[in-house]
Amino acid sequence: MAKMRASGKKSVSIKDVAKLAGVSVSSVSRYLNGGSNVSPVSQKKIAQAIETLNYRPSALARALVREINPAIAVVTINSSQLGPTQMLGGIESRARERGASITISVPETDRREDILNSLHMAADQNPLGIIFMYPDMVDENISDFFPLEGPYVMVTGQQTMGAHEVSLCDQEGGEIITRYLLSLGHKTVYHVAVPVRLEYNRRLQGWRKALENTGSYIPDPIICGWDPEDAREIGRRLALNDDVTAVFAGNDELAIGLISGLRDMGKRVPDDVSVAGFDDHPLSGFWDPGLTTIHQEFIRAGRESVDLLLRQIPQYQEDVNSVVAGESGEETGVSKKSLDIHGKLVIRNSTGAPHKEK
Amino acid sequence: MAKMRASGKKSVSIKDVAKLAGVSVSSVSRYLNGGSNVSPVSQKKIAQAIETLNYRPSALARALVREINPAIAVVTINSSQLGPTQMLGGIESRARERGASITISVPETDRREDILNSLHMAADQNPLGIIFMYPDMVDENISDFFPLEGPYVMVTGQQTMGAHEVSLCDQEGGEIITRYLLSLGHKTVYHVAVPVRLEYNRRLQGWRKALENTGSYIPDPIICGWDPEDAREIGRRLALNDDVTAVFAGNDELAIGLISGLRDMGKRVPDDVSVAGFDDHPLSGFWDPGLTTIHQEFIRAGRESVDLLLRQIPQYQEDVNSVVAGESGEETGVSKKSLDIHGKLVIRNSTGAPHKEK
DNA sequence: CTGAAAGCGCTTACAG
DNA sequence: CTGAAAGCGCTTACAG
Structure with a gap:
């Protein structure tokens, strides 16, 4: 009756409990499931047996039968x-x-x-x-x-x-943050994208859409890896191009790497170039400068x-x-079967108006 | 035979496969478990039945019987x-x-x-x-x-x-980083502790041990929450005390919050106060200044x-x-039954020699 | 190589 | 209120 476990220890089953309590397995089961139709006397005995045997019903068996x-x-x-x-x-x-x-x-x-x-x-x-x-x-x-x-x-x-x-709502978020950057006076916004297939990269799509809708120049998106170190490298490269005054990074970690790279080359953020991220990483507000980003309610x-x-x-x-x-009534989307969770623009200090011509 | 699932969809069982293949359940089971003792002909039939029924054995039932x-x-x-x-x-x-x-x-x-x-x-x-x-x-x-x-x-x-x-090996790590800070010339090291019961706060214990062993002054540890914002608040307070030239924070997030707070009050890191963290958070190297910390191989x-x-x-x-x-042979501890994973000191720019008296 | 039977630990009608 | 029986989906001896 007492079976071995993987560990080699014995495991106690409902049968052991029934035997010790002197009742049927059915009664123990009933007791386990609410206790209806079990006499007080039986309840006591079963409870005691469970206690002394340290019995716990097998979730596996239950799942199977139920x-x-x-x-x-x-x-x-x-x-x-x-x-x-x-x-x-x-x-x-x-x-x-x-x-x-x-x-x-x-x-x-x-x-x-x-x-x-x-x-x-x-x-x-x-x-x-x-x-x-x-x-x-x-x-x-x-x-x-x-x-x-x-x-x-x-x-x-x-x-x-x-x-x-x-x-x-990544696309919406991408659009919002790009528009924000444009509203600051930047001619265009560069994008350092997370490594996701273009067709499914909604953040990138939102960025592109914002540029299209405002008739801004649309630079090639720069595809980055997940590692902030990659973004840093990209930041160093971007620092060489004075046309780059605003960059939207696919997520905050990348934005942080990017800023490091920009600084490596002597650029100031946001004075020389504005950098925005995405997600609102818990540390984004502690960064210096604080990261402008889209807060996501993950x-x-x-x-x-x-x-x-x-x-x-x-x-x-x-x-x-x-x-x-x-x-969630207010935000329920298409039907109760799906839901849109909208990101929110969080403005901090990593973004600002473009540098005036010297 | 075909049972309903929670979803209301029918689920196919081994019986369905056996019936369709025209063999016994036992044979299907044997086929499933390696195929020994199943004639090629049966194998084909079973394989086909599985294919057309899109059958997958229940992990639950297997776990139960095995x-x-x-x-x-x-x-x-x-x-x-x-x-x-x-x-x-x-x-x-x-x-x-x-x-x-x-x-x-x-x-x-x-x-x-x-x-x-x-x-x-x-x-x-x-x-x-x-x-x-x-x-x-x-x-x-x-x-x-x-x-x-x-x-x-x-x-x-x-x-x-x-x-x-x-x-x-948190205690060892706490000791190492504290000793490092002392070696830089600091009279003592303050500690901003993670909210863990003191008896079990090994990082704190390591810190204390290092101070004891070097006969340094032992300030009260400052207990912090998990939120970097708490650490920021603490940083602001610590900034008021010019005796504080080195702080070891219980983890990197706290160190980051701490640095923000210190800066809020005009302190420079590491010029005025050195700050070290713990864990080597993936973003620690991108911080400005880069965080000195203990790298943990989580x-x-x-x-x-x-x-x-x-x-x-x-x-x-x-x-x-x-x-x-x-x-893992080299690092195996007490026996093959347990293992010590040692942290490694990572020196970056958030720490330095104490400020000379002006 | 093959199938009928027993069993894993539980629950759920079904008769008392 | 109670127990014997059947069954969940599978596996594993056991006889052929």
């Missing part, structure tokens, strides 16, 4: 970036509140097969559903990934499917994605509706 | 901090390499009951084992948490149990903790040993 595993599987690429990290925190806290556990899997690479593999591994656990972060960073059509059965939610830079999606995005997911599951629906009405 | 769930449960407090984040990344990548999935749970608060609850939830999944990050940040005796059955590994600031433990700590855990499990032991000999 055909519902109260776990949310999150698959994410770029897991070490700020966005995914903060979103994971949000997912975790909201999942805990709603009684779900978290499973995470990050694909080995960005290739389709690896992602599909992660998605499948996630699905094999028979989770409540899958939260897929940044599918749009992948060089594939997003919907290709979802012949997968079961509920899911994607967190994307921009609405692409119109359902089961939390969008961070934690909230994570939390909302949990609610969006659970909303698809009958057993979890009732208490979700109250949440919908309460917290 | 009595081993290839998942590692990680429970962590302070999950949004740099260390835990990077370690999680390391755990994740190493777990993937070794064929294990990851479950994470973070206690709602630091209180014993919440932590115990997380630990239990983790154990209920019957995972391969539990990796517990920073149990020593908790106001409890660590070993109290482990009447839990099953394999586990703790990642701590300092060896406390002597087994199943990856230590980051990612490696995460990876090693996976190996340490798997080493306790018979089914995973063979290929671990090669790893032991290969990668």
Whole structure:
């Protein structure tokens, strides 16, 4: 009856409890699930048996028989970036509140097969559903990934499917910050882009759109790696070009690297060149100069994605509706099935009017 | 046969495959587990049935019957901090390499009951084992948490149990950086501490030890929150005291906040006061001035903790040993059951000799 | 090489 | 209120 675990230790099962308590397994099970239809006497005995045996029901067995595993599987690429990290925190806290556990899997690479593999591994656990972060960073059509059965939610830079999606409105953010820079008097704005396929780089698209709409000169975007060191190198190069008076970097880390590179070459920020970032990294306000950026509500995005997911599951629906009405009603997008989370411009000191001609 | 999922979609089971392929469930199972003792003809038929039904075995059922769930449960407090984040990344990548999935749970608060609850939830999944990050940040005796059955590994600031433990050697690091500051000529070093119980604040203990051993004046440590804004406030206060020429902050974010506060009051770093951090945050080198700090190998700590855990499990032991000999042999501590990971002093520009008297 | 049977730890009708 | 039975989706001896 007492089985071995991987560790070699014995594990106690419901049978052990039943035997010790002198009741049937059914009764123990009933006791475990609310205690209805179990006599007070039995309850005492069972409680005691559980206590002395230190019994805990197997979540695995339960999930199997109930055909519902109260776990949310999150698959994410770029897991070490700020966005995914903060979103994971949000997912975790909201999942805990709603009684779900978290499973995470990050694909080995960005290739389709690896992602599909992660998605499948996630699905094999028979989770409540899958939260897929940044599918749009992948060089594939997003919907290709979802012949997968079961509920899911994607967190994307921009609405692409119109359902089961939390969008961070990256394009809008890119546009806003570029416009802001232009409004300061800059002739144009250069862009140092995060390494994401151009078709899915919404921040870049917003930047381009702002330039187009204002009839500004559109320089080639400069593709950067994730490492701020790459941005630093780019900053050194950009410092050589006096036409560069304003740069929008794809994220704050890159902006910081960029500023270092600019300074390496004697440029002052923002006096000689204005630099803006994206995300509002927790340290952005402490930088010298403080970084002008777009604040992204990543934690909230994570939390909302949990609610969006659970909303698809009958057993979890009732208490979700109250949440919908309460917290996120105002911003609900296309339908209750998707959500736009808008970034907010945060103006600090890394940006300013262009240097007057000497 | 085809059951409903939480989503309401049908799920295909091994029975469906067996029926469609016209073989027994046993044969399908054998096919799934290596294909030995299955005739080529059957293999074809089974393969085809799986293909057309898009069948995937239930990880849950497998885990139940095999009595081993290839998942590692990680429970962590302070999950949004740099260390835990990077370690999680390391755990994740190493777990993937070794064929294990990851479950994470973070206690709602630091209180014993919440932590115990997380630990239990983790154990209920019957995972391969539990990796517990920073149990020593908790106001409890660590070993109290482990009447839990099953394999586990703790990642701590300092060896406390002597087994199943990856230590980051925080005390040593605190000592090294304090000594470095003293070697620069500072009379003493102030400490802005992370909000961790004093008994378990190894960085602080290292700092104190260095001061004691050199007979330096030992100022009261200044307890700070996790928010760099708190450190900024402290920096402003410290700026008022001209005796403060060197400060060691409990981590880099705090050091950055501190520098901001010092500057708010007109102090120059390092000319007026030297500031050192801890961790070697990815942005530390880009700060102006670059932060002198202790580099911590968090990612490696995460990876090693996976190996340490798997080493306790018979089914995973063979290929671990090669790893032991290969990668981490040199640094193996007390035994193969625990490991010290030493931080490294990184000298940048935020520290220097004390200001000469004017 | 193959299938029927028993069992993993639990839950859920079903009869008392 | 209670227990015996069937079943969740799989695997693993056990007989052929």
